[in-house]
Amino acid sequence: MSNAPVPPDGPIGAEPETPVCARHSDRPTRLRCTRCDRPACPDCLRDASVGMQCVDCVKDGARSVRQTRTSAGAVLSNRGPIVTQVMIALNVLAYVVTVVQSGSPMNNSRAGLFTATSLFPEAVANGEWWRIVTSGFMHFGLIHLALNMAALFVVGPIVEQELGKLRYTAVYFLSLLGGSAAAFYFGTVCQQLAGASGAVFGLMGALLIVFKRQKRDISTIVVVVGINLVSNLFTNASLLGHLGGFVIGGLLTLAMVRAPRQGRNLYQIGAVVAALVLLGVMFALRAAQLDTDAEVILEIARTCR
Incomplete structure (x- = not known):
């Protein structure tokens, strides 16, 4: 057995603990949102113009975008008639x-x-x-x-x-x-x-x-x-x-x-x-x-x- 001191962060070469999704504590993940940098599992990530963003950041971004409206004031939508x-x-x-x-x-x-x-x-x-x-x-x-x-x-x-x-x-x-x-x-x-x-x-x-x-x-x-x-x-x-x-x-x-x-x-x-x-x-x-x-x-x- 070695008597060498152990670094406070663990032995040299040890893998750090895998973070968990910010919205699902039972899901370890190494993925992160490119906007807020929080850990996020694949189910919580969405394609963005740059990288992947978590659903919370996608919602925040949608609220900040000005919606296109018709001459009557209706919001243009892809939903059916x-x-x-x-x-x-x-x-x-x-x-x-x-x-x-x-x-x-x-x-x-x-x-x-x-x-x-x-x-x-x-x-x-x-x-x-x-x-x-x-x-x-x-x-x-x-x-x-x-x-x-x-x-x-x-x-x-x-x-x-x-x-x-x-x-x-x-x-x-x-x-x-x-x-x-x-x-x-x-x-x-x-x-x-x-x-x-x-x-x-x-x-x-x-x-x-x-x-x-x-x-x-x-x-x-x-x-x-x-x-x-x-x-x-x-x-x-x-x-x-x-x-x-x-x-x-x-x-x-x-x-x-x-x-x-x-x-x-x-x-x-x-x-x-x-x-x-x-x-x-x-x-x-x-x-x-x-x-x-x-x-x-x-x-x-x-x-x-």
Whole structure:
């Protein structure tokens, strides 16, 4: 046995104790974060522009980077068009239920759900206000559903990315209400309305504003909208419902993309509230008119059905 003194740090040539991950004390590692120099296991390291950084430093760096925003104030994201996908799923699900109830993919308007949720003006005037929203998820047959969902599939993701999910949801539902309000206020009592066309046309109006704001060619959109509106004159589609959705969607999107950066959120919230008030007044005035002429309306309703 040697009596030579032992260095305080251990014998010469001894391996130093392996450090452990700063976030996992049970994982020895010789890797380190190039930013904070703390030990980190492979699961806690991420590729960086120089070397590898721990997840904590990556998060700190992300917070310090200024996020890119659209003209409406939405943060650009790689996430998919979740809201559009949900709306398509809800419309398809509602259609499937009506087909099961009616036993027919083309005459599904006979289903109990369809009758209870489509828009009958006299029913709305009598207090069944849910119809102004639920009618936007009902469709007269497979072709009606397919046309609306195809348009939503194409237009929706573009508008959703520009507006962001919350603003996009507001535009979608206010456009839907805009279509219902226009048909209810200006239309006749002898009608049954259903379909997502008001919301879809609202998104077309929104896309027109977005493209105009980005200085992109809008001629294709104008032609598509024009053809659809003109075709309404030769079909049973509601021209008023389409126009109402288009106007509300376009104006609301215009207010959102033109909002000043200072106080942008308050400005946009104000635009949404103003649209809600306008549509609410239209519904209330028309309901009061129909209630005043109740006897005449009931007589017309009997002949309509």
